[in-house]
Amino acid sequence: MKPARFPSLAAALAAPILLGACTTASAPGPVQVTRFVAGDAALGGTTLFVESAPRSEADSLQLAPYKAAVAEQLSRLGYTEQGRSGARRVAQVSVERFVRTDTGRRSPVSVGVGGGTGSYGSGVGVGVGINLGGGARDEVTTRMAVTLRDVASGDVLWEGRAEFDAPEGSEAAGAAGNAAIIADALFxxxxxxxxxxxxxxxN
Structure with a gap:
C-alpha cells in the first residue's frame, strides 16, 4: 500500500484559524477539528503504541497528559496498548500551546522544542506559552496533531489536528483538563x- 497523500492542511485550516482568533474569552471555545483518512485504512481492533512525534521532546512532561489522553481515546475505539516492539500501529502526538491576548497578540516567550508529524509538511511545536502581559482576558490556545501509522509499512492511515482556546487560569487551560477536552474532540x-x-x- 502506498503512503496516503492528503490535501494541504494549511489550506484546510485557513478559515477555522481565522474564526478562532475571534473567539471570546468567557468560556472555552469550540474545538476546531480536521481529519484525513486513507481510503483503504484498516482502523481499530489491533495493538497500539502512543509516542511523541518525530523531533518532539520525547520525555517532555508537558506532552505526557496529551499522550495519555490520546491513548485513552484510542483504547475506547478498540485499540489495545502494547510496548513499541509489539504494536502494529503507532500514534504520534505533537502539541503547541501559547498565550494569545485579547488584541490577538501572542506571548513572545515559549518553552519547548519543535516537532513535525504526518504528511502535512508543517512543524508543530511542543511547549507552553508564558504570559508576559497579564491581561484578564488572555487565552491559552492549544493545537494538537496526531498521526496514526502502520508500523510494518510506515504508511499513514489517519491524521488529525485540533485547536481550541480557553481562558488563561481556567480548568480547561490546565494540562489535564486541556488534554482531555482536545483529545475527546479530535476522536x-x-x-x-x-x-x-x-x-x-x-462539554
Missing part, C-alpha cells in the same frame, strides 16, 4: 470525514 465520531473541518462543542 469524536472517529475516523471522521476526510478533509472536513468541523467545530466540536466542549
Amino acid at each position: 469524536r465520531d472517529f475516523p471522521g470525514v476526510t478533509g472536513e473541518t468541523i467545530l466540536v462543542e466542549t
Whole structure:
C-alpha cells in the first residue's frame, strides 16, 4: 500500500484559524477539528503504541497528559496498548500551546522544542506559552496533531489536528483538563470525514 497523500492542511485550516482568533474569552471555545483518512485504512481492533512525534521532546512532561489522553481515546475505539516492539500501529502526538491576548497578540516567550508529524509538511511545536502581559482576558490556545501509522509499512492511515482556546487560569487551560477536552474532540465520531473541518462543542 502506498503512503496516503492528503490535501494541504494549511489550506484546510485557513478559515477555522481565522474564526478562532475571534473567539471570546468567557468560556472555552469550540474545538476546531480536521481529519484525513486513507481510503483503504484498516482502523481499530489491533495493538497500539502512543509516542511523541518525530523531533518532539520525547520525555517532555508537558506532552505526557496529551499522550495519555490520546491513548485513552484510542483504547475506547478498540485499540489495545502494547510496548513499541509489539504494536502494529503507532500514534504520534505533537502539541503547541501559547498565550494569545485579547488584541490577538501572542506571548513572545515559549518553552519547548519543535516537532513535525504526518504528511502535512508543517512543524508543530511542543511547549507552553508564558504570559508576559497579564491581561484578564488572555487565552491559552492549544493545537494538537496526531498521526496514526502502520508500523510494518510506515504508511499513514489517519491524521488529525485540533485547536481550541480557553481562558488563561481556567480548568480547561490546565494540562489535564486541556488534554482531555482536545483529545475527546479530535476522536469524536472517529475516523471522521476526510478533509472536513468541523467545530466540536466542549462539554
